[in-house]
Amino acid sequence: MDKFRIRGGKPLSGTVTISGAKNSALPCLAASLLTAETVTLRNVPYVRDLITMRRLLEDLGCTVLVPELRTHRISAASVEQFEAPYELVKTMRASVLALGPLVARFGQARVSLPGGCAIGQRPIDLHLMALERMGARIEMQAGVVVATADRLKGADITFETVTVTGTENVMMAAALADGITHLYNAASEPEVVDLAELLIRMGARIEGAGTPTITITGVEALGGADHTIIPDRIETGTFIVAAAITGGALEITNCNPRHLLAVIDKLRTVGVTIDQTNDHKLEVAVSGRLKATDVTTAVYPGFPTDMQAQYMTLMTQAEGDSVITETIFENRFMHASELQRLGARIRVHGHSAYVHGPTPLTGAKLIASDLRASASLVLAGIAASGETWIDRVYHIDRGYEKIEEKLRSVGAEIERVK
Ligand code: EPZ
Numbered sequence: 001m002d003k004f005r006i007r008g009g010k011p012l013s014g015t016v017t018i019s020g021a022k023n024s025a026l027p028c029l030a031a032s033l034l035t036a037e038t039v040t041l042r043n044v045p046y047v048r049d050l051i052t053m054r055r056l057l058e059d060l061g062c063t064v065l066v067p068e069l070r071t072h073r074i075s076a077a078s079v080e081q082f083e084a085p086y087e088l089v090k091t092m093r094a095s096v097l098a099l100g101p102l103v104a105r106f107g108q109a110r111v112s113l114p115g116g117c118a119i120g121q122r123p124i125d126l127h128l129m130a131l132e133r134m135g136a137r138i139e140m141q142a143g144v145v146v147a148t149a150d151r152l153k154g155a156d157i158t159f160e161t162v163t164v165t166g167t168e169n170v171m172m173a174a175a176l177a178d179g180i181t182h183l184y185n186a187a188s189e190p191e192v193v194d195l196a197e198l199l200i201r202m203g204a205r206i207e208g209a210g211t212p213t214i215t216i217t218g219v220e221a222l223g224g225a226d227h228t229i230i231p232d233r234i235e236t237g238t239f240i241v242a243a244a245i246t247g248g249a250l251e252i253t254n255c256n257p258r259h260l261l262a263v264i265d266k267l268r269t270v271g272v273t274i275d276q277t278n279d280h281k282l283e284v285a286v287s288g289r290l291k292a293t294d295v296t297t298a299v300y301p302g303f304p305t306d307m308q309a310q311y312m313t314l315m316t317q318a319e320g321d322s323v324i325t326e327t328i329f330e331n332r333f334m335h336a337s338e339l340q341r342l343g344a345r346i347r348v349h350g351h352s353a354y355v356h357g358p359t360p361l362t363g364a365k366l367i368a369s370d371l372r373a374s375a376s377l378v379l380a381g382i383a384a385s386g387e388t389w390i391d392r393v394y395h396i397d398r399g400y401e402k403i404e405e406k407l408r409s410v411g412a413e414i415e416r417v418k
Helices: 022-034 048-060 091-104 124-132 164-175 192-203 235-247 257-271 305-315 335-342 371-383 405-406
Strands: 003-007 014-016 038-042 063-068 073-076 108-112 136-143 144-148 157-158 180-184 203-206 215-218 225-228 248-252 272-278 281-286 322-325 343-350 352-357 365-367 389-390 415-416
Touching: 003 371, 022 038, 022 048, 022 073, 022 091, 022 164, 022 192, 022 225, 048 063, 048 091, 091 108, 091 144, 124 136, 124 144, 124 157, 124 164, 164 180, 164 192, 164 203, 164 215, 192 203, 192 225, 235 248, 235 272, 235 281, 235 305, 235 343, 235 371, 235 389, 257 272, 257 305, 305 322, 305 335, 305 352, 305 371, 335 343, 335 365, 335 371, 365 371, 371 389, 371 405, 371 415, 405 415
Parallel strands: 014 248, 038 225, 157 180, 365 389
Antiparallel strands: 003 389, 003 415, 038 073, 063 073, 108 144, 136 144, 180 215, 203 215, 248 281, 272 281, 322 352, 343 352
């Protein structure tokens, strides 16, 4: 297993280019199952989860051409099997995004139940409720969801909890259903909007994406499309914190600041200088002390749960006490115990973590547990004095494209050790 070796304490400076959003590329790749024509996706991030999704599509019978590293050309003209096997699903829960398209286009799907993961139990009951509401028959067979349907029908569906991939599964399934689907309490994340834009390019009739009420009018068939994935707002936020925590200054390009306004607003309150030079570029610097500031994660457009771990690392260097409250997942503070090993003063109590800062961080051996927790450990490592080793960096490779190369290019002393 690869490890990162980091020698911290160097202020970052230079330019970082943001990759495409993993959490948009995943549903967009799945959406290609909805048509026999070719779907071309550009700005696909070169990360493990997308390699997994590509393998899943190929196992189903799709042809996936990659004419250049970040362009995928998918054809689902000859899909002849409809199962997302446990081996794939257990490594990536987002495989559940094959469920909606397969049932909508082929009337059948077998998707292994994803099971929990490090950050929580993460059920898919809302996905299944929605498909049943649209006329699918759902059975459980030895841990596999077996869904069958003649033709899905439009339905009125209300999600009791906001679910991002649940919203995405319903949009994809309803696009080919017979009739109109109204989805209430839908997720409004930018990745949901990006998927809707792809589906509309494919011929879907969708209104309201980006708001809590989405209306989808089913059509007989969808066609191909050519679509560019939005920038990754979480990678953008991660690099803003990297500049702040090292007392450096970064230019961040190929980003979309409008997709992370809550993060930018919060970090400005902390004392990070963030200037938006244009629609796709941010200038980040730190002038003076960082001020401890509370945060509570929320669904979009609130402060994203996927930035909570990175923010906690920053708060260990801020002056004063801060309270970090996690409202989306039940167990997303694993990074706290690893940060304590570097010298951070953090107390976790239920859904809140209490951070006292600033505390000097000194390098240690760490183990990554999930994607965003690993990012928070890398941020701690580049801020800590001495040497930090991080094991199991495959977690971070799932969602960050060559993070060590991007960090090294702006002055961090970090290398991947096989
Ligand atoms: C998406 O996961 C993201 N993944 C996650 O990013 C992100 O943390 C999460 O949304 C929240 O923003 C992708 O988009 C591939 P949810 P998802 O369904 O869709 C509960 C990362 O780091 N729930 O919005 O799986 C669930 O338990 C990953 O890139 C149900 O109860 O999250 C959670 O408490 C981590 N029943 C809450 O809803 C369901 O059927 C939100 O989950 C579905 C969800």
